[in-house]
Amino acid sequence: MKSRFGIVISAAMVLALAAGCSSSSDGSSSSAAGSGASAHPVDVGAPLPAEVKNKGKLAVGVKCDYPPFGYIDEASKNAGFEIDIAHQLASYAFGDPNALTLTCVTGSNRVSFLTSKRIDLIEATMNYTPERAQTIDFSTPYFASGVKLLVPKNSSITSFDELAGKQVISISGATASLWLTQCMKDVKQTLFAQTSQALTALNQNRGVALAQDDTLLLDLATKNPDLKVVGDAKADSPWGMGVRKGDAQMLAWINGALAHMQKTDFFWSEFQKTVTDTTAQRQFAKYLPRPGHNLTYPTGATIQC
Incomplete structure (x- = not known):
């Protein structure tokens, strides 16, 4: 299903x-307008x-x-x-x-x-x-969030420290990609414009992890039982x-x-x-x-x- x-x-x-x-x-x-909708400004x-x-x-x-x-x-x-x-x-x-x-x-x-x-x-x-x-x-x-990792359920990766020299999937222009570029220069990034593309790439094993905001990853892991969220939050900052x-x-x-x-x-x-x-x-x-x-x-x- x-x-x-x-x-x-x-x-x-x-x-x-x-x-x-x-x-x-x-x-x-x-209906998405919430309960505070008004007939006047x-x-x-x-x-x-x-x-x-x-x-x-x-x-x-x-x-x-x-x-x-x-x-x-x-x-x-x-x-x-x-x-x-x-x-x-x-x-x-x-x-x-x-x-x-x-x-x-x-x-x-x-x-x-x-x-x-x-x-x-x-x-x-x-x-x-x-x-x-x-x-x-x-x-x-x-709102506020930080960057974590989405990996397959059977992955041995538990932290960002284990990404050195590996292929990691991320979103172009996102905070996760900026953090990896600055802080993990030996990581090889595969960048996509859309979440759907990045998720497909992860499922196709084109990278060992997807780095993105923990809020999105939590939702993806909930809907995809073969995936899990790992790692301590990086670059946490309000939206x-x-x-x-x-x-x-x-x-x-x-x-x-x-x-x-x-x-x-x-x-x-x-x-x-x-x-x-x-x-x-x-x-x-x-x-x-x-x-x-x-x-x-x-x-x-x-x-x-």
Whole structure:
């Protein structure tokens, strides 16, 4: 029987082939907007930029192959935790959770989509790094994760130390690839643009491990019983949304919206709906901003060997 993840990946690949991995879509489920949807815009303490307001829609770059955060579901709709947040942002901005254009982006093209004004903001599992902050401005954090390894269930690999001289699969532009490049120069990386491609390569033994965010790997291991997650987390850092460098108005509005969500405990309530396994919920509860619990970016380099 095909696993749910297999169905999701297949749908994502169809979307990628039909839309060049970067097409816009308004086909996301209105039910993903969360319980805080409003018939009127919400004052988040900062005005929505006039350029966005005049369009009547918020254009967001999201992942389409990264369950449970951003993916294409069995009904060919955008779904996931980050998609729920995007709907809530649209509800705050326009009083309509579907006043939204979702564009599929990857780790390698998301910043260029932003700087070329194809999207208004990036919300695509993007770890904060000082290097990225030189090109774009980051919002306050809304999640956090680290890099671990996905390996076959019968693999003897248990840590990053055992990867020296071996072929490792990763995603181009992702934090995992950046960490391996800087900290394990003798590792031979096989890079892909899409999670589906990387997972296929691992199943075909084209690398001894897949290095990626622990959040994604946990979901993959849950849906693929022949795989397991190993290793201590590396390059752990919060995720932020990205806006164009110097766009103070947009940054102020996004931060105001995120603060409003934190105050109402929106992140936790939506995460519980997206990730229903209670063990996983306990593991990641500390990685969400909640009332009285803030996430902060590191002051030094995030990629430390």
